[in-house]
Amino acid sequence: MTWSIDITPLNDLKKHEVGGDCWCNPELNEDGVWIHNSLDNRELTEGKPHA
Ligand SMILES: [Zn+2]
Numbered sequence: 001m002t003w004s005i006d007i008t009p010l011n012d013l014k015k016h017e018v019g020g021d022c023w024c025n026p027e028l029n030e031d032g033v034w035i036h037n038s039l040d041n042r043e044l045t046e047g048k049p050h051a
Contacts, residue, residue, distance in 0.1 A: 004018075004019060004032055004033070004034060005034065006018050006019070006026070006033070006034045007033055007034065007035050008036040009036065009037075009038030009039075012038050012039050012040075013039045013040065014039050016036050018034070019034060020034065022034075022036055024036050024037040024038070024039070025037065
């Protein structure tokens with residue numbers, strides 16, 4: 001079973017998709033975590049595990 005974690009900016013102006021198909025062009029780090037980019041380059045504040 002595989003699952004990933006998405007780190008997305010909290011309350012960003014635009015809703016993020018999970019995984020690599022997001023508009024923000026997220027980066028998959030070595031731990032298998034998708035690091036999303038905020039619309040206004042704020043600090044990342046939230047991690048959401050998902051199946
Ligand atoms: Zn995103």
